[in-house]
Amino acid sequence: MTYEIIGITVLWLFLYGYVIVASIDFGAGFFSYYAKKTKKDHIINQLISRYLSPVWEVTNVFFVFFFVGIVGFFPDTAFYYGTALLVPGSIAIILLAIRGSFYAFESYGSKQSNVYMFLYGATGLLIPASLSTALTLSEGGFITETNGEITMNYLKLFTSPYSWSVVFLAIVSVLYISATFLTFYASRANDTEALKLVRKYALFWGTPTIIAALTTFIALGQHNQRHYDRMLDLWWVFGLSMGFFMISLGLIYIGKYYGLAFISVMLQFFFAFFGYGASHLPYILDPYITIYENATHQSTGIALIIVFIAGLFLLVPSLILLMKLFLFNADYVKGKK
Amino acid sequence: MFDMDPVLMSRLLTTMTLLFHIIFATLGVGVPLFISIAEFIGIRKKDPHYLMMARRWARGFVITVAIGVVTGTAIGLQLSLLWPNFMQVAGNVISLPLFMEVFAFFFEAIFLGIYLYTWDRFKNQMIHWAFSLPVVIGGGMSAVFITTVNAFMNTPEGFTTGQDGFVTINPIQAMLNPATPTKVFHVLASSYVTVAAILATIAAFSLLKKKSSEYHKKALKLTMMATFIFAILTAIAGDMSAKFLAKEQPEKLAAAEWHFQTEEGADLILFGWLNEQDMPVGAIRLPGLLSFLAHGDFSSEVTGLEEIPEDERPPLWIHYMFDLMVSIGMALVLIPLLYLILMKTKKWNEHHKWMLRLIVLGGPLAMLSIEFGWIYAEEGRQPWILRGFMKVEEAATTSPYVDLMFIFFFLLYATLATVGIIVLRKLFRNNPVEVELEKKYPSIEKGDS
Numbered sequence: 001m002t003y004e005i006i007g008i009t010v011l012w013l014f015l016y017g018y019v020i021v022a023s024i025d026f027g028a029g030f031f032s033y034y035a036k037k038t039k040k041d042h043i044i045n046q047l048i049s050r051y052l053s054p055v056w057e058v059t060n061v062f063f064v065f066f067f068v069g070i071v072g073f074f075p076d077t078a079f080y081y082g083t084a085l086l087v088p089g090s091i092a093i094i095l096l097a098i099r100g101s102f103y104a105f106e107s108y109g110s111k112q113s114n115v116y117m118f119l120y121g122a123t124g125l126l127i128p129a130s131l132s133t134a135l136t137l138s139e140g141g142f143i144t145e146t147n148g149e150i151t152m153n154y155l156k157l158f159t160s161p162y163s164w165s166v167v168f169l170a171i172v173s174v175l176y177i178s179a180t181f182l183t184f185y186a187s188r189a190n191d192t193e194a195l196k197l198v199r200k201y202a203l204f205w206g207t208p209t210i211i212a213a214l215t216t217f218i219a220l221g222q223h224n225q226r227h228y229d230r231m232l233d234l235w236w237v238f239g240l241s242m243g244f245f246m247i248s249l250g251l252i253y254i255g256k257y258y259g260l261a262f263i264s265v266m267l268q269f270f271f272a273f274f275g276y277g278a279s280h281l282p283y284i285l286d287p288y289i290t291i292y293e294n295a296t297h298q299s300t301g302i303a304l305i306i307v308f309i310a311g312l313f314l315l316v317p318s319l320i321l322l323m324k325l326f327l328f329n330a331d332y333v334k335g336k337k
Numbered sequence: 338m339f340d341m342d343p344v345l346m347s348r349l350l351t352t353m354t355l356l357f358h359i360i361f362a363t364l365g366v367g368v369p370l371f372i373s374i375a376e377f378i379g380i381r382k383k384d385p386h387y388l389m390m391a392r393r394w395a396r397g398f399v400i401t402v403a404i405g406v407v408t409g410t411a412i413g414l415q416l417s418l419l420w421p422n423f424m425q426v427a428g429n430v431i432s433l434p435l436f437m438e439v440f441a442f443f444f445e446a447i448f449l450g451i452y453l454y455t456w457d458r459f460k461n462q463m464i465h466w467a468f469s470l471p472v473v474i475g476g477g478m479s480a481v482f483i484t485t486v487n488a489f490m491n492t493p494e495g496f497t498t499g500q501d502g503f504v505t506i507n508p509i510q511a512m513l514n515p516a517t518p519t520k521v522f523h524v525l526a527s528s529y530v531t532v533a534a535i536l537a538t539i540a541a542f543s544l545l546k547k548k549s550s551e552y553h554k555k556a557l558k559l560t561m562m563a564t565f566i567f568a569i570l571t572a573i574a575g576d577m578s579a580k581f582l583a584k585e586q587p588e589k590l591a592a593a594e595w596h597f598q599t600e601e602g603a604d605l606i607l608f609g610w611l612n613e614q615d616m617p618v619g620a621i622r623l624p625g626l627l628s629f630l631a632h633g634d635f636s637s638e639v640t641g642l643e644e645i646p647e648d649e650r651p652p653l654w655i656h657y658m659f660d661l662m663v664s665i666g667m668a669l670v671l672i673p674l675l676y677l678i679l680m681k682t683k684k685w686n687e688h689h690k691w692m693l694r695l696i697v698l699g700g701p702l703a704m705l706s707i708e709f710g711w712i713y714a715e716e717g718r719q720p721w722i723l724r725g726f727m728k729v730e731e732a733a734t735t736s737p738y739v740d741l742m743f744i745f746f747f748l749l750y751a752t753l754a755t756v757g758i759i760v761l762r763k764l765f766r767n768n769p770v771e772v773e774l775e776k777k778y779p780s781i782e783k784g785d786s
Contacts, residue, residue, distance in 0.1 A: 055450060057402075057403075057446040057449065057450060058443070058446050060446070063410070064413055064439050064442070065439050067417070068432070068435050069436065071424055072436055075425050075426070075428030078416075078425050079424070080421075082417035082420075082734065083735060083736055086418045086419070086734060086736040087736075087741075087742070089414055090418060091745075093410060093414050094745055094749050096410060097408065097749055100403055100407040101404050101756075101757070102756075104400060105403070105756060105760045149735055150421075150735070150736075296428070297429050297505075299505070299506045299507065299508065300429050303433050303508045304432060304436060308436075311440040318447040318448065319447060321451065322450060322451060326450075326454065
């Protein structure tokens with residue numbers, strides 16, 4: 001394997017990690033606001049905040065890791081995406097900033113405030129929408145380069161069926177991932193009341209997720225034929241993803257093995273995400289950036305990979321410790337510690 | 338929107354983000370050290386006052402760390418959004434330390450979560466205390482790594498260039514460029530002194546309001562001693578930085594000191610202003626001291642600004658930034674020194690209200706000094722973004738929307754600052770330390786405490 005492939009694989013892995021942990025977080029924000037509106041907040045808010053409080057900062061790092069990494073491995077991404085994404089990127093930063101800090105203000109600082117809760121819930125859906133712009137752009141056709149100047153065609157972006165189906169897919173996936181995780185977490189906490197509620201959410205958001213995946217697939221076919229054909233070549237990967245979706249939904253429906261159900265959801269998205277990523281290659285930005293022509297110098301690439309590995313030796317045990325202390329500590333989950 | 342120049346607006350937006358972020362970044366580096374020290378003393382001495390100190394500092398810290406995290410994310414992304422041409426070129430070299438910084442931050446984030454949620458969870462208190470160490474180390478290391486990036490922009494090294502950009506790159510050599518040692522030393526020492534001074538400000542302020550409180554007296558003593566030690570270290574680091582500048586970046590030192598002609602036995606110019614012929618007026622001249630600052634010898638030769646091409650000179654107003662930074666630095670040595678003398682002398686009272694008032698000033702001044710110092714360091718390498726290789730105007734984005742983004746971010750930072758202050762005030766106002774101590778440690782002696 002070349003260092004370019006290793007680099008993009010590790011980065012994709014981190015982006016996948018971000019999709020999972022951030023989805024849990026973003027969806028939880030929406031559900032706690034929704035529960036408050038429907039006067040059911042007393043049932044699940046305790047559960048959500050017990051999980052989120054120790055990990056919200058970690059979620060953020062997955063994202064920072066990805067964008068620092070991609071600029072490091074493929075510095076030309078800074079040039080194209082940096083110029084084109086100034087507005088959506090800045091909006092995403094502002095939303096993330098409001099969300100992160102207000103979460104801390106609310107849970108460590110003052111008593112519950114309606115405004116904070118609303119911002120927390122609303123940003124949970126707006127952030128995935130604004131971040132998914134980057135994925136849409138990567139398919140090409142929205143950015144043009146003339147004489148070294150990058151321009152982004154906003155009109156085209158806002159009128160493209162593909163871009164809207166990506167936004168829709170991002171939002172419903174967030175809600176589905178989050179609801180299945182909360183179902184698992186509630187069952188661990190033996191919290192039957194909360195379990196009933198979040199299980200309902202999970203069952204509800206399963207169907208739109210799979211529909212959105214299909215419409216996005218069709219819209220992509222109209223937008224980027226090359227990518228569409230490559231995805232068809234990898235049909236079995238998406239088939240596996242579909243299979244795991246059926247398993248997860250089935251398990252939640254019969255109301256057993258919620259841990260397994262959540263793992264199935266993770267695998268469902270793992271296959272879909274990696275199938276999408278693999279078929280996207282070698283382009284990072286169609287047709288301007290490929291992983292081979294626009295990678296960083298070899299010496300930097302290798303140094304980055306060494307740091308990756310060293311970093312993982314530090315991070316994996318720490319993350320396991322974090323999960324042991326909070327996620328898999330039955331007493332903590334139940335609220336006894 | 339207003340048809341403003343994207344280069345100027347990019348500079349302003351980056352400046353605003355950094356000036357705001359630095360406040361919280363400094364706290365993020367320094368506060369964990371003091372939380373850790375206080376908890377350690379508390380466990381060793383079995384003194385609930387110190388344990389409570391660690392708890393309360395940690396509680397306030399979460400609020401500031403949240404703002405630090407989100408503004409840090411902002412500057413991380415803005416690097417690519419506002420300076421795409423710079424990142425396209427320099428990304429090849431600086432991505433390594435940027436990456437290591439993210440790892441350090443990751444490490445810190447994980448253990449901060451653990452530290453905050455495991456008070457009283459372990460029988461052996463030392464286990465909980467041990468979780469503070471990765472937070473202290475992670476905070477310090479992220480400062481080290483990010484400072485190497487900034488040092489690289491001042492003295493780029495570790496690559497050779499050919500026709501189309503870089504030919505060879507040695508990312509380790511780039512990290513360990515000539516500016517790195519002094520910058521790292523200065524950044525760490527000044528962060529610790531600033532946080533010590535700010536915590537001392539809080540203690541002194543509470544003492545002024547509530548007269549005698551054992552808790553606040555202990556906090557004051559601890560933080561004043563720390564201020565003194567770190568202020569001296571910072572001064573040493575500053576002296577080393579000046580010597581580094583004289584050797585590697587003479588134009589920055591010359592502009593800061595209004596030193597126009599290369600000469601031996603150069604004077605140090607304090608304060609004053611420039612007249613129309615660009616001559617310093619009303620300044621205090623300390624004979625030969627600039628030569629001493631630059632080379633450790635009163636009669637050595639110091640390079641003047643005349644030797645630098647006119648379009649590569651930094652602006653002359655950075656002199657004021659330099660003077661303000663240094664003056665505050667001196668005050669931060671003298672204030673705790675006075676406090677320590679009063680404390681050691683039996684007849685005098687170190688909690689005299691004028692002494693306390695002076696200490697209250699120390700914290701805000703220290704933070705201002707951090708800002709002045711960074712403005713000096715950054716403006717001092719104008720017009721370069723990569724000194725000797727790339728100028729600022731070649732690096733900025735060409736996107737026409739930077740002015741609009743400036744307004745958005747201004748509103749964001751204003752909101753964060755306002756709400757952050759309100760939340761912090763609520764957090765401590767409504768929960769005075771005396772009440773909390775009594776609740777947590779009912780056996781503690783009452784009255785004076």
